[in-house]
Amino acid sequence: MVTLLFRTLILYCLLLLTMRLMGKRQIGELEVTELVTTLLISEIAALPLTNEDIPVLHAVIPILILLILEVLSSWLLFRFPRLKPVLSASPTFLIRSGVLQQKSLVGNRISVEELMTEVRQKGYSDLDQVFDVILEKNGKLTVLPKPPFAAPTAAQLGVTSKEEPLSHVVYCSGQVNRTGLRLIGKDPAWLRRELIRRGVSASSLFCVTANRSGKMTLVHKEADS
Amino acid sequence: MKQVFAMLLLLAVILSLACINAIYINNVAEETSKAVEALPDIGSADCARACASLRDDWNRRLPILNLTVSYTLTDRVCEQLALLTAAAEESDADGYAAARAILPDALEHLRRSDQISFRHVF
Numbered sequence: 001m002v003t004l005l006f007r008t009l010i011l012y013c014l015l016l017l018t019m020r021l022m023g024k025r026q027i028g029e030l031e032v033t034e035l036v037t038t039l040l041i042s043e044i045a046a047l048p049l050t051n052e053d054i055p056v057l058h059a060v061i062p063i064l065i066l067l068i069l070e071v072l073s074s075w076l077l078f079r080f081p082r083l084k085p086v087l088s089a090s091p092t093f094l095i096r097s098g099v100l101q102q103k104s105l106v107g108n109r110i111s112v113e114e115l116m117t118e119v120r121q122k123g124y125s126d127l128d129q130v131f132d133v134i135l136e137k138n139g140k141l142t143v144l145p146k147p148p149f150a151a152p153t154a155a156q157l158g159v160t161s162k163e164e165p166l167s168h169v170v171y172c173s174g175q176v177n178r179t180g181l182r183l184i185g186k187d188p189a190w191l192r193r194e195l196i197r198r199g200v201s202a203s204s205l206f207c208v209t210a211n212r213s214g215k216m217t218l219v220h221k222e223a224d225s
Numbered sequence: 226m227k228q229v230f231a232m233l234l235l236l237a238v239i240l241s242l243a244c245i246n247a248i249y250i251n252n253v254a255e256e257t258s259k260a261v262e263a264l265p266d267i268g269s270a271d272c273a274r275a276c277a278s279l280r281d282d283w284n285r286r287l288p289i290l291n292l293t294v295s296y297t298l299t300d301r302v303c304e305q306l307a308l309l310t311a312a313a314e315e316s317d318a319d320g321y322a323a324a325r326a327i328l329p330d331a332l333e334h335l336r337r338s339d340q341i342s343f344r345h346v347f
Binding site: 021052053054055057058061064065067068071072075 | 228229232233235236239243291292293294295296297
């Protein structure tokens with residue numbers, strides 16, 4: 001049982017490190033190779049956890065090899081774009097300029113019912129409301145509507161809206177988030193001054209978000225927390 | 226780019242360790258096999274001591290072997306060595322001969338576990 005405990009700890013740390021080194025692409029599964037690697041890694045890691053006869057290194061070495069292969073193959077694809085068609089799929093139009101691409105549907109083994117499901121899930125009731133539908137490399141469908149069915153933008157309505165900079169967490173659970181403050185170009189002294197100006201004590205706050213323009217959102221602690 | 230170099234370095238390290246491991250397993254299997262062949266006959270005075278010494282040598286190497294060799298393979302050798310030692314102490318000629326005959330086979334399986342061969346890969 002103790003062996004199992006240590007193995008789980010080792011493999012968990014190794015998987016965390018591996019996924020971290022592979023980067024966000026792995027989590028987003030942008031490429032087929034990344035999906036394959038993710039599936040393989042989880043299967044391999046499970047082996048020594050379920051069978052104590054198998055040495056931990058029988059999982060560690062394959063996981064490290066997969067990490068190496070994944071980083072090298074993504075670098076190769078980046079460095080030599082001509083390899084992309086070999087190692088990864090390209091996006092396919094299922095509907096182009098309002099016209100259903102029947103050969104693409106057959107080639108990708110997608111039925112019209114499945115296509116309709118995706119279109120409905122994006123908020124459109126029929127195919128004639130849709131201008132383009134693209135089957136992306138990661139298997140997801142992008143639906144672009146025809147202009148009459150697209151939500152109007154502020155520019156189309158002639159409405160000028162002020163650009164709102166991104167907010168970041170600058171204080172949470174009793175801790176000042178210096179990274180968040182740095183991202184908005186402020187420092188802890190600014191945060192202290194702002195809280196004093198608003199007459200609020202930091203101890204009464206659960207979290208604070210702020211942006212570069214100085215706009216702050218305060219979330220107070222709940223009564224019993 | 227740094228990440229690519231780091232991965233290539235890691236690959237080189239893993240390949241080196243794999244080669245060293247394969248050589249180590251091969252050497253241990255070969256040395257133990259030769260030691261089994263060189264064991265005295267059941268009737269001789271130092272038979273039991275020689276078997277015990279062989280078993281001790283094996284047990285010393287076992288922790289490193291078990292880092293990369295599954296327990297199924299090493300346990301088989303351990304069992305046969307235990308039987309060999311017990312047979313030598315009890316002067317059980319049949320048991321001694323049987324264990325002595327099975328041990329090279331078990332060691333060969335161990336050696337093959339880390340060999341690169343078409344049959345092994347497929």
